[in-house]
Amino acid sequence: MSSPPVVHSVHHPTSGTWTHVVADPASGRAAVVDPVLDFDVASGRIDPGPARALLARIGQLGLEIAVILETHAHADHLSAGGWLRDRLGVPLAIGAGIIEVQRTFKRLLALGDDFPAEGREFDRLLRDGERVDVGTLAVRVIATPGHTSDSLAYLAGDALLVGDTMFAPAAGTARCDFPGGSAATLYRSIRRLYELPDATRVFLCHDYPAAGAVAIAQAFMRDEKDSNVHLRHDTNEDDYVAVREQRDATLAVPTLLWPAIQFNIRGGRLPPADALGRRYLKLPAYFDAD
Numbered sequence: 001m002s003s004p005p006v007v008h009s010v011h012h013p014t015s016g017t018w019t020h021v022v023a024d025p026a027s028g029r030a031a032v033v034d035p036v037l038d039f040d041v042a043s044g045r046i047d048p049g050p051a052r053a054l055l056a057r058i059g060q061l062g063l064e065i066a067v068i069l070e071t072h073a074h075a076d077h078l079s080a081g082g083w084l085r086d087r088l089g090v091p092l093a094i095g096a097g098i099i100e101v102q103r104t105f106k107r108l109l110a111l112g113d114d115f116p117a118e119g120r121e122f123d124r125l126l127r128d129g130e131r132v133d134v135g136t137l138a139v140r141v142i143a144t145p146g147h148t149s150d151s152l153a154y155l156a157g158d159a160l161l162v163g164d165t166m167f168a169p170a171a172g173t174a175r176c177d178f179p180g181g182s183a184a185t186l187y188r189s190i191r192r193l194y195e196l197p198d199a200t201r202v203f204l205c206h207d208y209p210a211a212g213a214v215a216i217a218q219a220f221m222r223d224e225k226d227s228n229v230h231l232r233h234d235t236n237e238d239d240y241v242a243v244r245e246q247r248d249a250t251l252a253v254p255t256l257l258w259p260a261i262q263f264n265i266r267g268g269r270l271p272p273a274d275a276l277g278r279r280y281l282k283l284p285a286y287f288d289a290d
Ligand SMILES: [Fe+2]
Pocket: 072, 073, 074, 075, 076, 147, 164
């Protein structure tokens, strides 16, 4: 039995994303979960600043990265998964459901044949029940569709990297209105997570603190079951779906949805360059003229 993992968490205030570094104390090896880049949508410039800072922190901690794990194709920030993979030479893994996400957005964005939508941009496509070894840590893959069809949680000892399923108890659960999302499916995914022990440390993918408040990186499963504002242990599916869908109807499209998805479904890379070396991202446009 290996010792519990040590989890180092870094918050990206612009997107409210938590990047977690899950370290195996026995071997000094670690997994990076959901690394982030900065993106200025007005200029189109991508800045690896947050990923550079993460690498510096990993160096200070004396950790050796074994794998980069994505919990899903994010719609609110650009992933540093591809950037880190190129620098560290370690595999980049995501849920096998990425193929469905790629196909959906290939259709919505009319992407060309240069994008086969077969998951080839990633080194490992993970399925429910699979194991990823990080030193002596066995990280278990738990499929958690609902927010997106490729969503995963990762269980390492008593640490659950929960992705976009539930947030801190006071913040509820993830939205389910993106293409391929489903509130009923997310309900069932979270019910599965609620079977884990109360003392499970739940490491969050996001927290959006109010001005002056500190972002929350981790909750306990007990508190999620007892007091998650959208889905407690005694919430039934119909009630949850009604609350979730009502709330989703009020939410704006994330500012970076289209650029983030195009970049992230390509494994954290821009589309291929044209003959002059220029790269472009697409934006579907709708003219509500009438
Ligand atoms: Fe997300």
